[in-house]
Structure formats: C-alpha cells, structure tokens
Amino acid sequence: MNRIIWSCVIALTVFCSCKNQSEKPEQEKKKETPEVVSKEAVKPIFSFSFVGCNRIDRHNQSPSNPSTANMYALDRMYEHMNNLAQKPEIFFFLGDLVLAESDTIHLNSQLNAWKKVYENNPISQSSIELVAVPGNHEMLTYTPSGEIPLARSTDVWLRYMKDYMPTSRKTAPDTLGLDNRLSFTFTKHNVGFVVMNTDTYNANGLEGQVPVNWVNQQVEAFKKDTAIDHIFVVGHRPYYVGGNPDTGHGGLPQGGQLWPTFEENRVVAMLSAHQHDYERWQPINDALGGGTYQIVAGHGGSVNNRHVPHSPPFFGYSLITVMSDGTIELDTQGYCTGDTYLAPVPKNPMTSRDKTTLTWAKNPKGFPDPYEGCQ
Template sequence: MKTDRRTFLKSLIGFLSTPIWYPYRARAGTLVSHPIVQNVGTDCATIVWGTGEGGSSAVRFTRDRGLTRSAAAVARGFPPADTDLPAPYYQHKVALTGLDPNTDYSYAVFADGQGLAEGDGLNFRTSGAGRLSFLAFGDCGSGGAEQKALAERMQQERPSLVLPLGDLAYGRGSFEEFQSRYFGVYREIMKRVPFFPCLGNHEYMTRNGFPYLALHDVPIPSDLPDTDRGRYYSFDWGNVHFVALDSNDPLERAVQGSGPMLEWLENDLRSTRKFWKIAYFHHPPYAGGAHDDDPLSALVRSHVVPILERYDVALVLSGHEHSYQRSYPIRNGAIVRDGEGTVYVTSGGGGAGLYPVSPNSRVMFGRSVHHYLQAEVDGSRLALRVMDISGNEIDRLVLAPSPRVSEAGVVNSASGAPPLAPGTLISIFGRNLATEDQQAAGTPLPRELSGVSVTANGELLPLLFVSPTQINAQLPFVLRDGAALRVRTANGVFDTPVIVSESAPGIFAVAHQNGELVSGASPSRPGEYLTAYGTGLGAVTGPIAAGEPAPFAPLLTARLPVEVEWGTARLRPSFAGLTPGRVGLYQVNFQVPAQLPSGQQPLRLRVGDSTSQPVPVPVALD
C-alpha cells in the first residue's frame, strides 16, 4: 500500500505519542502486593511490591513521564512456613537515590523486562522545605466497612505523608492480615504517599512483629541493635521532626535498663533543631477508656512523657483507645496555657470497633467515633482537623507555640555569657523562635528574618542569623544601663530584661597575621603580631549605626583603654577597635612578647573595668 508523505508523518506522530516504549502485559495472579512507595526523603524513596514468583525486577522512573532512569530491585523470598501464606511470597524492593527535594517523580514497575499493568502511571513527591500536610489514624486494620469508608475519604486528601498509629492488621498482624486489611485497603494512597507507621500491640502477636518488620521500609537509626531495628526511628519533613516510638517491648526493655530506646530518644530530640517536634506511638499517656489500666500507657507517662516535654515536643499522637481524645496542653503533668505545653491526641478510630470514652482529668475533648486526623503545617502554625466517616469535622485544633527565651539565654556571642555592652554581637537562645534557619544575605543587616524581630527598648536590632532555637543580633551602640529585650514572632512576643555595662568583652578567636587561627598545631612565636577577634568592647571613636559594617577610613578605635593580659604579661595593643568591613566585630592587634614561657597561656582582654573570658593561646619558643 502506498502512503503519501502527510499520512506517513501523521502516523509517525501518532506512533511517537503512544507510550509503547515499555510494553505492559498483565500478569494475573502474579502480583500479590501492589507497588507502593515507602521511606520517602528529600533525595530518596523506596518502591516495594510483592509477587508469587522470583526473577529479575526493576523500577523505571524520572521527574517527567519519560521513565528514562532505571534501578534494579532486590528480591527476597519468603517460604509459606515463614508467612502463613498458601504460596511462596517474593518481596521486591528498590531504593531510589539521588532524587531532588520537593519534586514529583513518575515510576513504573517491571518484572523480567515486562511492565506490570498495575505498576504503570504511578508517582510520588519527595520531601523538602515549605508547607506540608499529613494524615494520622490508629487501630484501623479490621478490614471492615468503616475502615474502607475512611480510606475512600482519605483518597480525596492530598497529604505529604501518613502516620499509622499501630494495630494496623487485626487480629494478629500476620502477613495475610497485612495484605488484606492494610496494604490492600490503603493501596490507592500508598502508591503515591509514604506511610511512616509505628507498632501496636497487635503487631506483636505474630512472631514479635516479624511480618510488620518484613513489610516496612523505614529510616533506621545508626548503632541500634538488631532487636530494635525498624521498631522506632525519626525523620524530618519540611520544618517538622517526626519521631516514631515503639511503646511495646522496646519500651519495657528500656525501662528495665536492657534496651536503648529511651536513651536514643533523648539524644535524637537533643540533636534536632527543627521548629516542630511531633512524636507518635501506640499507647496513649492521657486518654480515658477501656485501656485505662494498661501498664504500657503507665510506662509511657512515667518514662516517655518527661523526655518529650523536656525537649518541647508540641504534639503527641497515639491510638489504642478506640475513640478520639484530645488533652489540654500539659507540662510536667499540669495543665498549662495554650502554646506552653504538649498536646496529646489519641486517634484510635481508624476502623476497628469503638470503645466508650471515660473521664480523664487531662482530656479536654473526647468522642467515640470513627475518624482520621488531617494536619497542615505552615511555618509556625499547625492546624489539625478531625474528620468523621461522613466527612464532618468533629474537632479542630490550632497549635501556634509562642516564642520563649531560656533562663539567662541572652549572651555575648563570643564569651557565651552576660553582661552585654552597647554594640555587642549577642546570641539569644530559646525555643519556638524562627521557623527555619536563615542567615542575613548581606549588609546593612535586616531587622526581620524568617518572621522574627528583636527590639531593645523599642529599637529594632539588626539580625545576622535566626533559627528555631537561636538568634544572633547586634545591640545598638547607644544603650543605657538596662535594656528591655523583646523577641517577636508570628505567634507572639517574649520579653526579657538584660543587664548592660559600658564594656563586656568576649573573644571569638586569636589569629596570626595571615588569618590562620593560633592553635596547638599552629602556635604563636615571640615577636610576631597576633589579632584577637571579639565583641563587647563598647563605644568607639566615631559615629556608626548598629548593623552597618565598620569603615576602612577612618578606623574606629575603642574609647575605653584596652590591655591584653597573657599569662603574667600585660601588653599594650597596637590597635583596638572595630574590624573594617565587618559588623559588630572588634579586633585587638598585639605583639607576642619575648618573656612568655613555652606552652599554653590564658589570654584575656581587659577593656575599662571589664575582662573577657580566658582563651588558651599556645606559644612555641623554637
């Protein structure tokens, strides 16, 4: 048959626009667990699926629809004796790496080079900075009508991630129950949204949680013993630090001194700098109902809650009580004002039969109802909605933690201690400050960064850096004996008085003339000139506004007399004043005397009547 040129082009275009590069063929009966996405991070994701056969398998993926990248799967076979399934089960797992944050990816699943029909047209989004949303629910895996109706409602949501709160597959957390009552029910959500679960008591009823552990891929903390791996973990998403705990066996062992979970929790919360900290686990510390006397809830209250509150965890999610319950804000067991304590939410209405709510003095609101939680985190505000099976909102909660400055938390940035002199670079330590880390882009320094501002006696301070736990700023050069410092965020203000003195020097570092820091590996030598960099030397010999870099000409020198005390030596500096081109930074230049003994001698700056902290400065005489 002859074909004219136009028809040929038309057929070619039609050919190119048809997705035939990857032929898909149904493999009915082969795929026993549909592809889902797990353990998504800023640059990684895991795709998992299950078949009844082994063989080579892979995931093809890209940011666009071309599916030009490929990654081979690792298959793990489970014989029926291990799974209670009627036939062998093969789990295929691919860890995708090198992804970009906050980016949509398409993926498709292949077996023996053939695309699986159920594994086509899938997508997920990596985590990253900015807003996020999540769903949470517990005690879901009944396989009943209520669970499925809630799952259908949740399919209409567009969460970044989902937090299942334990008891995911009744009654014993077996492989078959996980397939039919968990992965099967949430498949439409799981293929595009990662679930980050925790273990309930029912997960432990089959081989100490073996099916749960085998079927989930979660972040694994380093240095955990094999007994604990996969049972508790933490991860960051946007400006939230999520912590999933296991309130079953690992908690009991930790309380008895034979397990590391509580020590790990303390270290984990101490090391995060995220604005939001959200913890979740199965057994609720504060809820009233059928499990009032559960000894594991008592262990949570006595051993987990104090750690969570010490590190200002804002929200704690649990299940186990088959109802919805929300606590008052709580700190050290007492009810406190909004924004000043931890709120404990129990969400155990994910599908299993409901329990009545009984009174609990710390519970503000409770209802025996099937539901799920829907949360939006936008900067320093978290809005939580509780949705029932008919799509009605049955509770709403907004968390907006107000800024707090620590006791004696305003210090000279160099010495780490009060008091403070005019013009000093200061650090303010606290919590609920900025929503994320942000550095000033340049000079003159901004008066607001990431929604945070600071005033001293009403005057806005120039800011160098802000984070959820620290602010670096400069005090004005004109300031009276005392100053009222006010930190303002979108959620409120915190006032704290600070003591101001004429001079209050602190030393950042001592450097050679070439800029290299003086250290044990690079000691000072007699006769050379050194520079001590610091802040807090007070007034200078010319006008300069806070936030502005010091001029190169004329140099601005310190008005008060400055002396270098080094061991027993008293040295007159060749220069003491503001470092040209820098904001709030002073430098003191001096010559290393001949009479110092070899070794480390403490060096201090004396400015007027004040003396800096000592810093060890080594001298070598050879």
C-alpha cells in the first residue's frame, strides 16, 4: 500500500514540475534560449559613395573641355557606379569639381559646363542622388601670398549646384561673419550627415574656415537622437593627413576644435578629399582603442601634386554600406592610372583597393597601401 502511495506522489510531482515548466513566461523562455541571428538575415540598409578632386591642372586647360574635369576618370566612375547591382542612394562629390580658383567669371563658366556634362551622363537619370560639396577651388581665389576667400563664390555655387543639395537639409545659420549657406545637415534612414563647407566665405580673408560651434552642436544632437545609429561628417578638407593633424593649407585649420567632439560622440568617419590621393586612418584614441576614421578620398582624377608629374596610383571612388546588424562596410574602388593622369586606360580594370569593416575598435586590417598592384 505504501508503494502505491509513494508512486502516486512521485507521479504527481513530475506532472506538476512539467506543468510549471510549460507555463513559464515567454520572456523567461527566450532568456534560456537566446535568439541567434543568422548571417543570412543581415541585409544592407543603404549605401552611399563619395570622392573628390577630379579637376585638371592649369596647364591642361583647353577650349574643348570647358568643364575643366578629367573627363575619362569622371565618365569611368559614373559608368561603374551606375552599373552596380545595388546602386548607392547618394553620391557625395567632395569638392574641386572644377579648376576655377581665380574669379567668379571662370567659376561661373566652368560650373555651368560641369553641370551640362553631368546632365548629359546617364547617371543623372539614375536613382543615385548627387550631393555636391564645394572645395577650395570653388570657394577661394589664388594670390601671390596664398589662397583667400572669393567674394560671391557662394552665390555662383548655388546658381548651379542648389539642385544637388538635399531638399530636406537644415542649413547652418550665418554666424561670426561666416556665410554658412553651404553647410547643412540631413538624415537618411538611420544615418545623420553633417556636411561642412570647409572654405566658408568670411570677410577676414582666412582659408579653411568652418562653423565650428554649429558643427559640434549638430554632432551632439545626432548622438542624442534615438532614430540615428550612425554619424558621418562630410567636407572637402581633411583634418588628418598621413595620420597626423594638418592645420595648414593641406588640411583643416580648425580641426582641433572638432575632432574631440567627433570622438566623444562616436562619429563613424570624417569623409574628405583635397589631398589628391586615397588614405584611410583611424587616429589612435587610447581611451577608446580606435575611434573615428579619417578617410581621404581625393582619388577622383586630379594629378597628385606631391609626386608631380606622376599621377596617383589609382582613380576611382569609395562606397560605404550600412548593414542591418549595425556593421559598416567600406569598399574603395579604383583602376591603375596610366603614364599621365589624363591617359585613357581601358585595359586597367576597376577593382577593390581597400575593403574593410569600419570597426570602432582599432581596425584589425590596418592602413591600406594604395600603391600596391599599381606601378
């Protein structure tokens, strides 16, 4: 009899245990069996491309090319970008589209011709949105003592390039004597962009000026915005060149007032040109182990002034893809240049020159050698 009673007790205990297990809250069950996201579920949210410095040198000017663009490099970039299976939604042209750097007459005629070249290219009818960013050759004039702001250059830029600035942009207010109409912010998907005119017109005759306080405020505002997961700062001039700060003509004089804010608010990268070369650096931040990237994408078709008369090792553009799992992929495309920077080289294929994930920690891939594979 005791055996029967004990058997019933055991059976009842097991039944209750199983019942309690099956009735555990759904939330607890999920904790016990964490969801594993397969790689197949990770998809691109969107991509954008960027490059700058396509203008020709002064001694290569010709009436047959009123746009002063390196036409072979320009057409080849447009064609390659437009033929991608997944086209970028935005293409940032990071300044020095034209030669100019003299007076508003030349700036006017060259931008007018450049716009006609763009409108006659199939890319202008594609789904790719052009966002044009001015460079020093559009904003400054050359004098024997150096480059200084060109009066009314902003008006000329807006005459031709206003159509290539996002309609949803929020323009910086004019402050401290700066004409900030060409600095703005906008968002796309879960990304916030701060676009700087890095040669903002000012009456003080200073090159390389930006609305510092406004830029820092916009970066901080994007960081607090729960809809924004990634922040990029875009402008013609870089702050880091060759991994080192450059506050002279080759870089950004006020960069030291900006970079700490970029690091503190985890800006993914500052995207620039100006140097006629390609560089990817992640200035070392000991506290964070890596930090914000400086990507110099000045490999758009201009002669490399540091190695005259030789051209950069390759011309092309860079592509960034934002993935659904939060990773950010960089793919820099380029073709090896010829004996001169204007020479057509149809047999030189467009290939990936630098492909990596933009990690916040120190990038394990290190820095690329753009000369590898090109003479």
